[in-house]
Protein backbone atom coordinates (compact mmCIF):
# COMPACT_ATOMS: atom_id res chain seq x y z
CA UNK A 1 0.00 0.00 0.00
CA UNK A 2 1.25 3.47 -0.78
CA UNK A 3 2.44 5.65 2.10
CA UNK A 4 0.66 8.68 0.66
CA UNK A 5 -2.55 7.09 -0.56
CA UNK A 6 -5.22 8.98 -2.47
CA UNK A 7 -8.52 9.57 -0.69
CA UNK A 8 -11.47 8.68 -2.89
CA UNK A 9 -15.07 9.76 -2.49
CA UNK A 10 -17.45 7.44 -4.35
CA UNK A 11 -20.29 9.91 -4.75
CA UNK A 12 -23.83 8.61 -4.89
CA UNK A 13 -22.91 4.90 -5.02
CA UNK A 14 -25.56 2.35 -4.11
CA UNK A 15 -24.09 -0.29 -1.73
CA UNK A 16 -25.46 -3.67 -2.86
CA UNK A 17 -27.99 -1.78 -4.97
CA UNK A 18 -29.53 -0.01 -1.92
CA UNK A 19 -29.95 3.68 -1.15
CA UNK A 20 -27.35 6.09 -2.61
CA UNK A 21 -24.51 7.16 -0.31
CA UNK A 22 -21.08 8.77 -0.41
CA UNK A 23 -18.39 6.26 0.48
CA UNK A 24 -14.99 7.62 1.47
CA UNK A 25 -11.88 5.43 1.03
CA UNK A 26 -8.75 6.47 2.92
CA UNK A 27 -5.58 4.63 3.98
CA UNK A 28 -6.78 1.34 2.56
CA UNK A 29 -10.10 1.19 4.39
CA UNK A 30 -13.65 2.51 4.14
CA UNK A 31 -13.24 5.64 6.26
CA UNK A 32 -16.73 7.13 6.14
CA UNK A 33 -20.21 6.55 4.75
CA UNK A 34 -22.51 9.57 4.55
CA UNK A 35 -25.75 10.56 2.86
CA UNK A 36 -25.32 11.08 -0.89
CA UNK A 37 -23.69 14.45 -1.59
CA UNK A 38 -22.77 15.04 2.08
CA UNK A 39 -19.14 13.84 2.17
CA UNK A 40 -16.31 16.35 2.45
CA UNK A 41 -14.46 16.14 -0.86
CA UNK A 42 -11.61 18.58 -0.15
CA UNK A 43 -8.29 16.99 -1.01
CA UNK A 44 -10.07 13.90 -2.30
CA UNK A 45 -10.52 12.45 -5.77
CA UNK A 46 -14.23 12.30 -6.51
CA UNK A 47 -15.54 9.27 -8.38
CA UNK A 48 -18.99 10.08 -9.74
CA UNK A 49 -20.98 6.94 -8.96
CA UNK A 50 -24.53 8.12 -9.47
CA UNK A 51 -26.71 5.09 -10.22
CA UNK A 52 -23.80 2.70 -9.83
CA UNK A 53 -23.93 -0.40 -7.64
CA UNK A 54 -21.16 -0.81 -5.06
CA UNK A 55 -20.14 -4.43 -4.59
CA UNK A 56 -17.44 -6.06 -2.51
CA UNK A 57 -14.42 -6.84 -4.74
CA UNK A 58 -15.18 -9.99 -6.71
CA UNK A 59 -13.33 -13.23 -5.90
CA UNK A 60 -12.79 -15.88 -8.58
CA UNK A 61 -12.25 -19.43 -7.34
CA UNK A 62 -11.27 -20.70 -10.81
CA UNK A 63 -8.88 -18.77 -13.07
CA UNK A 64 -6.19 -20.07 -15.43
CA UNK A 65 -3.29 -17.61 -15.54
CA UNK A 66 -0.94 -19.86 -17.65
CA UNK A 67 2.26 -18.72 -15.95
CA UNK A 68 4.67 -20.47 -15.66
CA UNK A 69 4.87 -22.16 -19.04
CA UNK A 70 2.34 -20.62 -21.42
CA UNK A 71 3.10 -16.93 -21.16
CA UNK A 72 2.16 -16.64 -24.83
CA UNK A 73 -1.49 -17.22 -23.81
CA UNK A 74 -1.54 -15.26 -20.53
CA UNK A 75 0.81 -14.10 -17.77
CA UNK A 76 0.06 -13.48 -14.14
CA UNK A 77 0.29 -9.76 -14.95
CA UNK A 78 -2.02 -9.81 -18.00
CA UNK A 79 -4.55 -12.18 -16.44
CA UNK A 80 -4.78 -10.27 -13.18
CA UNK A 81 -5.12 -6.97 -15.05
CA UNK A 82 -8.05 -8.55 -16.90
CA UNK A 83 -9.41 -9.68 -13.53
CA UNK A 84 -9.28 -6.13 -12.14
CA UNK A 85 -11.03 -4.87 -15.30
CA UNK A 86 -13.76 -7.43 -14.59
CA UNK A 87 -14.23 -6.16 -11.03
CA UNK A 88 -12.17 -8.80 -9.23
CA UNK A 89 -9.85 -8.15 -6.29
CA UNK A 90 -8.78 -11.79 -5.81
CA UNK A 91 -8.38 -14.85 -8.02
CA UNK A 92 -7.45 -18.45 -7.41
CA UNK A 93 -4.89 -19.51 -10.01
CA UNK A 94 -5.36 -23.07 -11.25
CA UNK A 95 -2.49 -25.55 -11.01
CA UNK A 96 -2.35 -26.82 -14.62
CA UNK A 97 0.67 -24.74 -15.54
CA UNK A 98 4.04 -25.95 -16.82
CA UNK A 99 5.65 -26.90 -14.51
CA UNK A 100 2.50 -27.93 -12.66
CA UNK A 101 1.85 -26.11 -9.37
CA UNK A 102 2.43 -29.26 -7.33
CA UNK A 103 5.21 -28.02 -5.01
CA UNK A 104 5.65 -25.26 -2.46
CA UNK A 105 8.22 -23.69 -4.80
CA UNK A 106 5.84 -23.23 -7.73
CA UNK A 107 2.88 -21.97 -5.67
CA UNK A 108 5.18 -19.47 -3.94
CA UNK A 109 6.42 -18.28 -7.34
CA UNK A 110 2.87 -17.70 -8.63
CA UNK A 111 1.92 -15.97 -5.39
CA UNK A 112 4.94 -13.66 -5.63
CA UNK A 113 4.24 -12.84 -9.30
CA UNK A 114 0.74 -11.82 -8.23
CA UNK A 115 2.09 -9.49 -5.55
CA UNK A 116 4.57 -7.95 -7.99
CA UNK A 117 1.84 -7.33 -10.57
CA UNK A 118 -0.34 -5.68 -7.92
CA UNK A 119 -3.71 -5.96 -9.67
CA UNK A 120 -5.49 -8.48 -7.45
CA UNK A 121 -4.58 -10.93 -4.70
CA UNK A 122 -3.45 -14.17 -6.32
CA UNK A 123 -4.19 -17.35 -4.37
CA UNK A 124 -2.51 -20.32 -6.03
CA UNK A 125 -4.41 -23.61 -6.23
CA UNK A 126 -2.19 -26.62 -5.53
CA UNK A 127 -2.32 -29.78 -7.64
CA UNK A 128 -3.81 -32.84 -5.97
CA UNK A 129 -1.44 -35.26 -7.70
CA UNK A 130 2.16 -34.96 -8.89
CA UNK A 131 2.20 -33.56 -12.42
CA UNK A 132 -1.63 -33.91 -12.56
CA UNK A 133 -0.88 -37.53 -13.45
CA UNK A 134 -3.43 -38.98 -11.06
CA UNK A 135 -0.96 -41.44 -9.57
CA UNK A 136 0.65 -40.02 -6.42
CA UNK A 137 -0.53 -37.28 -4.05
CA UNK A 138 1.43 -34.03 -4.37
CA UNK A 139 2.98 -32.34 -1.30
CA UNK A 140 -0.32 -30.89 -0.12
CA UNK A 141 0.91 -30.09 3.39
CA UNK A 142 4.01 -28.25 2.17
CA UNK A 143 1.88 -26.14 -0.18
CA UNK A 144 -0.57 -25.38 2.65
CA UNK A 145 2.28 -24.34 4.97
CA UNK A 146 4.07 -22.31 2.28
CA UNK A 147 3.97 -18.53 1.95
CA UNK A 148 1.16 -19.05 -0.58
CA UNK A 149 -1.13 -20.56 2.15
CA UNK A 150 -2.80 -22.93 -0.30
CA UNK A 151 -6.25 -24.10 0.79
CA UNK A 152 -7.74 -25.17 -2.55
CA UNK A 153 -6.35 -28.27 -4.28
CA UNK A 154 -7.32 -29.34 -7.77
CA UNK A 155 -6.08 -31.30 -10.77
CA UNK A 156 -8.43 -29.15 -12.88
CA UNK A 157 -8.11 -29.85 -16.57
CA UNK A 158 -8.07 -33.48 -15.41
CA UNK A 159 -10.30 -35.43 -13.09
CA UNK A 160 -8.95 -37.18 -9.98
CA UNK A 161 -10.45 -40.38 -11.34
CA UNK A 162 -8.92 -42.95 -8.95
CA UNK A 163 -11.37 -43.21 -6.03
CA UNK A 164 -8.64 -44.24 -3.58
CA UNK A 165 -6.51 -41.19 -4.40
CA UNK A 166 -9.57 -38.96 -4.17
CA UNK A 167 -10.38 -40.43 -0.78
CA UNK A 168 -6.82 -39.86 0.46
CA UNK A 169 -6.78 -36.28 -0.81
CA UNK A 170 -10.08 -35.54 0.96
CA UNK A 171 -8.70 -37.05 4.18
CA UNK A 172 -5.39 -35.19 3.93
CA UNK A 173 -6.78 -31.66 3.40
CA UNK A 174 -8.83 -31.88 6.61
CA UNK A 175 -5.62 -31.24 8.58
CA UNK A 176 -5.44 -27.64 7.33
CA UNK A 177 -9.11 -26.94 6.51
CA UNK A 178 -8.44 -27.34 2.79
CA UNK A 179 -10.85 -28.33 0.05
CA UNK A 180 -10.53 -30.57 -2.99
CA UNK A 181 -11.98 -28.92 -6.10
CA UNK A 182 -12.89 -31.66 -8.53
CA UNK A 183 -13.03 -31.41 -12.34
CA UNK A 184 -15.77 -34.04 -12.63
CA UNK A 185 -15.14 -35.93 -15.87
CA UNK A 186 -15.10 -39.71 -15.97
CA UNK A 187 -12.18 -40.29 -18.36
CA UNK A 188 -13.32 -43.53 -19.98
CA UNK A 189 -16.79 -42.13 -20.72
CA UNK A 190 -15.29 -39.07 -22.42
CA UNK A 191 -12.52 -40.52 -24.56
CA UNK A 192 -12.29 -38.44 -27.73
CA UNK A 193 -15.22 -36.31 -26.61
CA UNK A 194 -15.65 -32.99 -28.44
CA UNK A 195 -19.00 -31.58 -27.29
CA UNK A 196 -22.14 -32.40 -25.31
CA UNK A 197 -23.60 -35.80 -26.21
CA UNK A 198 -27.13 -35.20 -27.45
CA UNK A 199 -29.26 -34.29 -30.41
CA UNK A 200 -26.80 -31.71 -31.76
CA UNK A 201 -23.71 -33.94 -31.53
CA UNK A 202 -25.63 -36.63 -33.40
CA UNK A 203 -26.65 -34.22 -36.12
CA UNK A 204 -23.28 -32.62 -36.71
CA UNK A 205 -21.19 -35.73 -36.15
CA UNK A 206 -18.91 -34.76 -33.26
CA UNK A 207 -18.06 -37.28 -30.51
CA UNK A 208 -20.28 -36.74 -27.48
CA UNK A 209 -19.40 -36.01 -23.81
CA UNK A 210 -22.38 -37.44 -21.93
CA UNK A 211 -23.88 -35.78 -18.83
CA UNK A 212 -23.44 -39.04 -16.94
CA UNK A 213 -19.63 -38.67 -17.16
CA UNK A 214 -19.92 -35.58 -14.94
CA UNK A 215 -22.77 -36.82 -12.76
CA UNK A 216 -21.17 -40.20 -11.95
CA UNK A 217 -18.05 -38.51 -10.55
CA UNK A 218 -20.03 -35.95 -8.54
CA UNK A 219 -22.20 -38.72 -7.06
CA UNK A 220 -19.13 -40.74 -6.13
CA UNK A 221 -17.32 -37.75 -4.65
CA UNK A 222 -20.14 -36.45 -2.46
CA UNK A 223 -20.37 -39.98 -0.99
CA UNK A 224 -16.60 -40.05 -0.46
CA UNK A 225 -16.73 -36.60 1.21
CA UNK A 226 -19.49 -37.84 3.50
CA UNK A 227 -17.61 -41.04 4.28
CA UNK A 228 -14.41 -39.28 5.36
CA UNK A 229 -16.10 -36.12 6.75
CA UNK A 230 -14.27 -33.74 4.46
CA UNK A 231 -14.95 -30.75 2.26
CA UNK A 232 -15.58 -31.15 -1.49
CA UNK A 233 -15.98 -28.45 -4.12
CA UNK A 234 -17.39 -29.24 -7.58
CA UNK A 235 -15.85 -27.21 -10.40
CA UNK A 236 -17.92 -25.93 -13.35
CA UNK A 237 -21.06 -28.00 -12.79
CA UNK A 238 -23.00 -28.08 -16.07
CA UNK A 239 -25.94 -30.50 -16.12
CA UNK A 240 -29.43 -30.69 -14.63
CA UNK A 241 -28.54 -34.07 -13.13
CA UNK A 242 -25.49 -32.60 -11.38
CA UNK A 243 -27.69 -29.94 -9.78
CA UNK A 244 -30.02 -32.68 -8.49
CA UNK A 245 -27.14 -34.67 -7.01
CA UNK A 246 -25.67 -31.64 -5.23
CA UNK A 247 -29.15 -30.68 -3.96
CA UNK A 248 -29.57 -34.19 -2.56
CA UNK A 249 -26.08 -34.17 -1.00
CA UNK A 250 -26.69 -30.84 0.72
CA UNK A 251 -30.04 -32.04 2.05
CA UNK A 252 -28.12 -34.90 3.62
CA UNK A 253 -25.69 -32.51 5.31
CA UNK A 254 -22.71 -33.38 3.13
CA UNK A 255 -20.08 -30.60 3.10
CA UNK A 256 -20.15 -29.92 -0.64
CA UNK A 257 -20.08 -26.64 -2.57
CA UNK A 258 -20.49 -26.14 -6.30
CA UNK A 259 -19.74 -23.56 -8.96
CA UNK A 260 -21.25 -22.71 -12.33
CA UNK A 261 -19.50 -20.69 -15.02
CA UNK A 262 -20.98 -17.67 -16.81
CA UNK A 263 -20.86 -19.54 -20.12
CA UNK A 264 -22.90 -22.45 -18.75
CA UNK A 265 -25.47 -19.90 -17.49
CA UNK A 266 -25.95 -18.40 -20.95
CA UNK A 267 -24.82 -20.58 -23.86
CA UNK A 268 -26.00 -23.92 -25.26
CA UNK A 269 -24.56 -26.70 -27.42
CA UNK A 270 -26.50 -25.32 -30.39
CA UNK A 271 -23.50 -23.00 -30.88
CA UNK A 272 -21.36 -26.00 -31.89
CA UNK A 273 -23.28 -26.04 -35.19
CA UNK A 274 -21.03 -23.16 -36.25
CA UNK A 275 -17.97 -25.43 -35.80
CA UNK A 276 -16.35 -22.34 -34.28
CA UNK A 277 -13.88 -23.71 -31.67
CA UNK A 278 -14.42 -20.61 -29.53
CA UNK A 279 -17.38 -22.63 -28.24
CA UNK A 280 -15.29 -25.70 -27.41
CA UNK A 281 -14.91 -26.05 -23.64
CA UNK A 282 -14.72 -28.55 -20.81
CA UNK A 283 -17.26 -29.46 -19.60
CA UNK A 284 -19.07 -28.75 -22.87
CA UNK A 285 -21.91 -26.29 -23.40
CA UNK A 286 -25.10 -28.25 -22.65
CA UNK A 287 -28.78 -28.00 -23.59
CA UNK A 288 -31.32 -25.27 -22.87
CA UNK A 289 -32.84 -27.53 -20.17
CA UNK A 290 -29.46 -27.75 -18.46
CA UNK A 291 -29.05 -23.95 -18.65
CA UNK A 292 -32.44 -23.56 -16.98
CA UNK A 293 -31.47 -26.08 -14.27
CA UNK A 294 -28.16 -24.36 -13.41
CA UNK A 295 -29.89 -20.97 -13.24
CA UNK A 296 -32.46 -22.46 -10.88
CA UNK A 297 -29.72 -24.14 -8.84
CA UNK A 298 -27.85 -20.86 -8.48
CA UNK A 299 -31.03 -19.02 -7.52
CA UNK A 300 -32.01 -21.53 -4.82
CA UNK A 301 -28.51 -21.84 -3.35
CA UNK A 302 -27.79 -25.40 -4.50
CA UNK A 303 -24.98 -23.90 -6.56
CA UNK A 304 -22.93 -21.69 -4.23
CA UNK A 305 -20.91 -19.54 -6.57
CA UNK A 306 -20.17 -18.34 -10.08
CA UNK A 307 -16.54 -18.98 -11.09
CA UNK A 308 -15.16 -17.90 -14.42
CA UNK A 309 -12.96 -20.85 -15.47
CA UNK A 310 -11.14 -18.14 -17.47
CA UNK A 311 -9.12 -20.33 -19.87
CA UNK A 312 -7.06 -18.23 -22.27
CA UNK A 313 -5.55 -19.92 -25.32
CA UNK A 314 -3.37 -18.61 -28.13
CA UNK A 315 -4.68 -18.10 -31.63
CA UNK A 316 -2.67 -21.13 -32.81
CA UNK A 317 -4.41 -23.33 -30.22
CA UNK A 318 -7.90 -22.01 -30.99
CA UNK A 319 -7.99 -20.90 -34.65
CA UNK A 320 -7.98 -24.39 -36.12
CA UNK A 321 -10.53 -27.06 -36.89
CA UNK A 322 -12.81 -28.02 -34.00
CA UNK A 323 -11.22 -31.40 -33.34
CA UNK A 324 -7.70 -29.97 -33.02
CA UNK A 325 -8.58 -26.90 -30.96
CA UNK A 326 -7.92 -26.56 -27.23
CA UNK A 327 -10.79 -26.65 -24.73
CA UNK A 328 -11.53 -23.39 -22.93
CA UNK A 329 -12.80 -19.82 -23.15
CA UNK A 330 -11.94 -16.54 -21.44
CA UNK A 331 -14.32 -15.06 -18.89
CA UNK A 332 -12.89 -12.61 -16.35
CA UNK A 333 -14.01 -9.45 -18.15
CA UNK A 334 -17.54 -10.61 -18.96
CA UNK A 335 -18.52 -12.62 -15.85
CA UNK A 336 -20.39 -9.87 -14.01
CA UNK A 337 -22.26 -8.83 -17.17
CA UNK A 338 -23.36 -12.40 -17.89
CA UNK A 339 -24.56 -12.81 -14.30
CA UNK A 340 -26.49 -9.55 -14.60
CA UNK A 341 -28.03 -10.65 -17.91
CA UNK A 342 -29.00 -14.18 -16.83
CA UNK A 343 -29.76 -13.73 -13.13
CA UNK A 344 -30.32 -10.09 -12.11
CA UNK A 345 -32.19 -8.72 -15.12
CA UNK A 346 -34.38 -11.86 -15.04
CA UNK A 347 -35.26 -11.19 -11.38
CA UNK A 348 -33.65 -14.38 -10.07
CA UNK A 349 -30.89 -12.74 -7.99
CA UNK A 350 -30.59 -9.37 -6.22
CA UNK A 351 -27.32 -7.41 -6.18
CA UNK A 352 -26.85 -8.62 -2.59
CA UNK A 353 -27.07 -12.18 -3.95
CA UNK A 354 -24.51 -11.27 -6.63
CA UNK A 355 -22.17 -10.11 -3.85
CA UNK A 356 -22.66 -13.49 -2.23
CA UNK A 357 -22.10 -15.71 -5.30
CA UNK A 358 -19.21 -13.68 -6.75
CA UNK A 359 -17.45 -12.54 -3.57
CA UNK A 360 -18.47 -13.74 -0.10
CA UNK A 361 -19.05 -17.41 -0.91
CA UNK A 362 -15.96 -17.96 -3.10
CA UNK A 363 -13.87 -16.21 -0.41
CA UNK A 364 -15.30 -18.52 2.22
CA UNK A 365 -14.77 -21.69 0.15
CA UNK A 366 -11.16 -20.67 -0.60
CA UNK A 367 -10.60 -19.57 3.03
CA UNK A 368 -9.53 -16.15 1.81
CA UNK A 369 -9.72 -13.20 4.16
CA UNK A 370 -11.13 -10.32 2.12
CA UNK A 371 -12.55 -8.37 5.04
CA UNK A 372 -16.13 -8.19 6.32
CA UNK A 373 -17.45 -6.56 3.15
CA UNK A 374 -17.11 -9.95 1.52
CA UNK A 375 -19.43 -11.42 4.10
CA UNK A 376 -22.39 -10.31 2.06
CA UNK A 377 -23.57 -7.26 3.98
CA UNK A 378 -23.34 -3.64 2.82
CA UNK A 379 -19.98 -1.97 3.06
CA UNK A 380 -19.14 -0.70 6.57
CA UNK A 381 -16.65 1.77 8.06
CA UNK A 382 -13.26 0.30 8.97
CA UNK A 383 -13.36 -2.52 6.42
CA UNK A 384 -10.53 -3.02 3.92
CA UNK A 385 -11.60 -1.13 0.80
CA UNK A 386 -11.83 -4.02 -1.67
CA UNK A 387 -14.67 -2.70 -3.79
CA UNK A 388 -16.16 -2.68 -7.27
CA UNK A 389 -18.44 -0.09 -8.85
CA UNK A 390 -20.68 -1.34 -11.63
CA UNK A 391 -22.99 0.66 -13.85
CA UNK A 392 -25.96 -1.66 -14.44
CA UNK A 393 -27.54 0.66 -17.02
CA UNK A 394 -24.54 0.55 -19.37
CA UNK A 395 -24.60 -1.80 -22.36
CA UNK A 396 -21.56 -2.81 -24.35
CA UNK A 397 -20.81 -5.06 -27.28
CA UNK A 398 -18.04 -7.54 -26.54
CA UNK A 399 -15.01 -7.25 -28.79
CA UNK A 400 -12.32 -9.92 -28.40
CA UNK A 401 -9.52 -7.64 -29.52
CA UNK A 402 -10.52 -4.90 -27.08
CA UNK A 403 -10.25 -7.17 -24.04
CA UNK A 404 -7.45 -6.81 -21.51
CA UNK A 405 -6.60 -10.53 -21.41
CA UNK A 406 -3.74 -11.60 -23.70
CA UNK A 407 -6.03 -14.11 -25.46
CA UNK A 408 -9.03 -13.40 -27.66
CA UNK A 409 -11.08 -16.57 -27.16
CA UNK A 410 -14.23 -15.01 -25.73
CA UNK A 411 -17.45 -16.86 -26.62
CA UNK A 412 -19.39 -13.62 -26.11
CA UNK A 413 -17.78 -11.77 -29.02
CA UNK A 414 -20.35 -9.64 -30.84
CA UNK A 415 -22.92 -9.98 -28.06
CA UNK A 416 -24.30 -6.91 -26.35
CA UNK A 417 -24.29 -7.40 -22.59
CA UNK A 418 -25.57 -5.23 -19.74
CA UNK A 419 -23.41 -3.70 -17.03
CA UNK A 420 -19.95 -2.22 -16.99
CA UNK A 421 -17.30 -2.22 -14.27
CA UNK A 422 -16.45 1.46 -13.77
CA UNK A 423 -13.94 1.18 -10.93
CA UNK A 424 -12.17 -1.42 -8.81
CA UNK A 425 -10.30 -0.77 -5.56
CA UNK A 426 -7.81 -3.10 -3.92
CA UNK A 427 -7.28 -2.06 -0.28
CA UNK A 428 -8.23 1.51 -1.18
CA UNK A 429 -5.96 1.76 -4.22
CA UNK A 430 -7.71 2.16 -7.59
CA UNK A 431 -6.84 -0.65 -10.03
CA UNK A 432 -9.58 0.47 -12.46
CA UNK A 433 -10.98 3.99 -12.91
CA UNK A 434 -13.39 5.25 -15.59
CA UNK A 435 -13.70 1.65 -16.78
CA UNK A 436 -9.98 1.41 -17.58
CA UNK A 437 -7.14 -0.33 -15.71
CA UNK A 438 -4.90 2.19 -13.97
CA UNK A 439 -1.25 2.17 -15.10
CA UNK A 440 0.70 -0.62 -13.41
CA UNK A 441 3.40 1.77 -12.21
CA UNK A 442 0.81 3.40 -10.00
CA UNK A 443 -0.74 0.10 -9.05
CA UNK A 444 2.25 -1.53 -7.41
CA UNK A 445 3.27 -1.11 -3.73
Ligand SMILES: NC(=O)N[C@@H](CC(=O)O)C(=O)O
Pocket residue numbers: 064096156157158183280281282283309311312327328329
Ligand atom coordinates in the same frame (compact mmCIF):
# COMPACT_ATOMS: atom_id res chain seq x y z
N1 LIG B 1 -12.22 -25.44 -19.13
C1 LIG B 1 -11.49 -25.77 -20.15
O1 LIG B 1 -12.04 -26.11 -21.20
N2 LIG B 1 -10.15 -25.73 -20.13
C2 LIG B 1 -9.33 -25.48 -18.98
C3 LIG B 1 -9.21 -26.66 -18.09
C4 LIG B 1 -10.45 -26.95 -17.29
O2 LIG B 1 -11.03 -26.06 -16.65
O3 LIG B 1 -10.88 -28.09 -17.21
C5 LIG B 1 -7.94 -25.05 -19.47
O4 LIG B 1 -6.98 -25.08 -18.67
O5 LIG B 1 -7.83 -24.63 -20.62
Ligand SMILES: [Zn+2]
Pocket residue numbers: 156157158183235236282283
Ligand atom coordinates in the same frame (compact mmCIF):
# COMPACT_ATOMS: atom_id res chain seq x y z
ZN1 LIG C 1 -11.97 -28.13 -15.41
Ligand SMILES: [Zn+2]
Pocket residue numbers: 062064094156157309311
Ligand atom coordinates in the same frame (compact mmCIF):
# COMPACT_ATOMS: atom_id res chain seq x y z
ZN1 LIG D 1 -10.50 -24.74 -15.36
